Amino acid sequence: MPSAEELRTRIEQAMPGAQVSVQDTTGGGDHFRAEVVSDRFEGLTRIQQHKLVYDVFGDEVGGAIHALSIKTETPTPAGDGR
């Protein structure tokens, strides 16, 4: 069963330089919320930003990771990527 710490590490490895925090929202090891701040999100739509994070986990989202709630931001808070 994945842990919040494991998810955080995997996002950080896939997106070097990103600031990542992950919470296990139910304590059950299958519902998580990830907040990711990365300059790789710049110029991307929200859909594209969230997909970058989902892609770290592939088929596990919907499988072992029952739910992954995502909030993405760029380091410059002025734009929302649209």
Place this chain on the structure above:
Amino acid sequence: MTNDEIRSFIDNSIKENRVMLFMKGTPQQPACGFSMRTSGALNVLGVKYAALDILPDPRIRQELSELSGWPTIPQLFVDGELVGGCDIVMEMFESGELANLLGVEQPELDEERAEPEQPVQQAPIGLENRLN
């Protein structure tokens, strides 16, 4: 119904319904908190939308996710484009972007509202009846 037929049903429903929500359960009886919040946002905006329950057959979700490239449910499409899942829809709802996209007024949000808004839903689009 073959997988290809399910896929083209999904594709058509996205094209034919300006606001199309794929969810777990129905707007009247959502079967998951994320689907409930997403349909709830549409209900509060009072926008007419079509909804499809993905639970009756696992192939609906599988085909939908392959089509959209988005792994989770719910998925909201407006004008044929994927807007997002629960997180994005709720962010856009709270910022007023969703009302703007749908061409409706952002309502005054009242946290104390006693009764949930009722969905303004189109007639069920009836994939269930064709699955066998």
